Amino acid sequence: MFDLDRWREIFQSINKNRLRSVMSGFTVAFAILLFTLLFGIVSGLSNSFKGAFADDAQNSMRVRVWKTSKPFKGLQTGRRIQLRNDDYNYVADEYANKIQYQSARIYKNFTIKYKNEASTYNVRAVNPDHQFLEKTIIDEGRFLNERDLREKSKSIVIGRLVKEDLFGERPALGKRVNVNGSSYLVIGIFSDEGGDNEERMAYIPVTTAQMMYGNNDYISQIVLGYNPNLSLDRAIAFGNQMERDLRKKLNIHPDDQSALSVRNMAEANKGVGQFMGILYAIVILIGSGTLVAGIIGISNIMIFVIKERTKEFGIRKALGAVPSSIVGMVVQESVLITTIAGYLGLSLGTYILTLIGDSLEEDYFIKDPSVSPGIVIGATIVLILSGLIAGYVPAKRAANIKPIEALRAD
Amino acid sequence: MIKIEQLHKSYPIGKDSLHVLKGIDLHIKEGEFVSIMGSSGSGKSTLLNIVGLLDVHDEGNYYLNGQLIKDMNEKKAAQLRNKFLGFVFQSFNLISYKTALENVALPLYYKGINRKERLKIALDYLDQVELKDWANHLPNELSGGQKQRVAIARALVTKPKVVLADEPTGALDSTTTDSVMDLLKDINDKGMTVFVITHEEEVAAQTKRIVRLKDGVIISDELTKAAKAV
Structure with a gap:
């Protein structure tokens, strides 16, 4: 009124x-x-x-391994645990419906050279899904794809700061760079909200790395993104389950935190x-x-x-x-x-x-x-x-x- | 107009109660000019308050304009006051932050008349009390006599049946007293019932009927010379 x-x-x-x-x-x-x-x-x-936590995907999980700290089934303490393709595939098969993204990761440290400019960078050998797990932003070109992995192509995606170091203002896409003595094609340039360290880095296909550097099926870490439809509690349970299963598979004592652990963002989120x-x-x-x-x-x-x-x-x-x-x-x-x-x-x-x-x-x-x-x-x-x-x-x-x-x- | 039968009123004072009005019978017809005389404590103010619906009586009957006043709630009382009664108080009771004109117009606001109309009517009434030029002054810029004239204009503005004046000249000097009384006489000449409470003989003498009150009872009720002269 x-x-x-x-x-x-x-x-x-x-x-x-x-x-x-x-x-x-x-x-x-x-x-x-x-x-x-x-x-x-x-x-x-x-x-x-x-x-x-903006650097990585909110639903990311990481399987990491070190040395055993407890004897188990007659195996000695101090045994170095190694993840292999077999473990990667085991996770992929066993938890298919609980996983949104999955990537292996191998850490390398290589000198990358273009013409007269050269510097040493962290190089990560990964699968295509890694882009989403790390929230990598593609500025130019593209990220690695399945075909790169199948063909073990010598393709490289370089960080914004790597490009600045080596190319300055000049275009980098489609150019060839020398990585640890081999020639790689620059197929993409990326940036990352995680800061400078994340942008002073390069990605290559995991298959290429395994073939070229050791010719084995070793991987350093398995990085996952759990299915976002899972509740936090169920995602945490999934992480714990996977941890138990992997320890069993790799003959690790069930409580041996320092041999294998799963870092689960769901726990941090909670x-x-x-x-x-x-x-x-x-x-x-x-x-x-x-x-x-x-x-x-x-x-x-x-x-x-x-x-x-x-x-x-x-x-x-x-x-x-x-x-x-x-x-x-x-x-x-x-x-x-x-x-x-x-x-x-x-x-x-x-x-x-x-x-x-x-x-x-x-x-x-x-x-x-x-x-x-x-x-x-x-x-x-x-x-x-x-x-x-x-x-x-x-x-x-x-x-x-x-x-x-x-x-x-x- | 006002008919009172065996009216009683007492006020509680602690555990006891003070019997103020002890059976008053009074009949005031339309157009009368009545004064109630009495010393302080005689119950004259209480009588006026009850007649003015500002207070309720304990026993007896009170008819205002033929209507029995009983079980009044505040809302009904307020509406009756607005319709039938105009008040003039000893201490003027103007609202300090409103101009003379706004004070006079206020009862019309509660009557539901629109602003333009009410300011026009109010100005007309201010003119009648010869204060048109002071319309936009605040009460504290007016003299006592002027304030009381504003209050009278306010009492009249709704064209009430009865004007109730509680010691209207109590705070005024003799010259202004006369002008206020002249004004009340004019109102009465126009046919309005005027009901004045006073303790001043000179004031009472200017009315047409004097009712004397002592200790809560009426001791005399007679017409004055002024009435006989008419």
Whole structure:
């Protein structure tokens, strides 16, 4: 219901009693400001945590091997474990429906040379799926494909910084580079959000590496992406299952962590999720506390204000104001003040968060702090409700005072 | 217009109660100009408050414009006040942050009349009390007499049946007292019932009927010379 006269009454009352209005608005504005800042900062923390894992796919798992630390079935401690193609295929067959991507990985360290420029780089021999597991971004050309693997082609995908080192501004795609004495064709150039180290690197087909460097079927690591349809708990169970199965297959003691382990992002995700959940819970608790304090603050001021205006209400009633019109007027005024003040607090808060931006990322792990529209809408509803409550309770009481008593008040 | 039968009212004071009105019978017809006289504590203000629906009585019957006032809720009382009654108070009771014009227009707001219309009517009534030029002044910029004239204009603006004045001249000097009383006489001459409470003999003498109250009972009720002169 829009009643222009009612609004005129309210604006007049607010305007003629500025100090009072500002005072009551201030508590709410301040509470909302704190609430916004708190929420923004936690969302910033959350962004940092998410960013920290942005290098690899969220669903990645890695099977890594070292030396045994426990004797098992008559086998000695200190035995070096070696993953082979057979293990790779075993994983692929055994867990086909739980795996989205799979790649082997062999680590090499080669000198790559183009014309007069040469430098030593990490070279990873991988399968095509590796692109998705490592979130490799192809800037030019393409990544390795199945045909490269089948033909054991001497193709290489180089990182952005490798290209800069060796080629500078010149084009690299389609050129041949010398890798550890053999000539490879540059088929692609990539970048990676994981930082400089990830971009000062090159990829070659795993089959090529096995043929050229040792002529064996050894692999260093198996990298997987579990099926994203799996819940975190089921993904963790899958990782544990695979760990047990592989230890059994490779004759490793079931508890021998240092011989073979599966690093599972699902576990990290769950941990981060729990941590952020607790953090948000704390913030919601503190934030709501702040809001409640603000509401109590405005309620107190409204009680005072209404006491001060009791005589005015008495006059109005003597002139024919029904109680509901007085309650309505006070509540509307209170809602208006809380809403405006709340919005000022909210705007100031978001403005400060924008100012902070990424400046605290280095030292405090707060990245791009902000409040979501859902929070903004929620806070607005809370504001209007609190204005209603803060105004309604004392106004109802004032409206019920007999006019004769109200008129006597001073 | 106003008919009161065996009206009783007491106020609780701690455990005891103070019996203020002890069986009042009073009949005021339309167009009368009545003053209630009495010293403080005689119960005259209580009587006015009950007549003005600002307070409720304990026992007895009260008819306003033929309607029995019983089990009033605040809403109904407010509507009746707005429709039938105009108030003039000793302390003026103007709203301090509203101009003279807005104060006069306020009862019309509660009557549901639109702003343009109500400001027009209010200005007309301010003109009648010769304060048109002060329309946009705040109460604290007006003298006591001017404030009371604004209050009278406010009491009249809804064209009530009865104007209730509680010590309307109590806070005024003798010159302004006369001008306020002249104004009330004019109103009465136009046919409105006027009900004044006072403790000043000179003021009461200007009305047409004096009802004297002492310790919660009516001790005398007589017409004045002014009434006989008409």
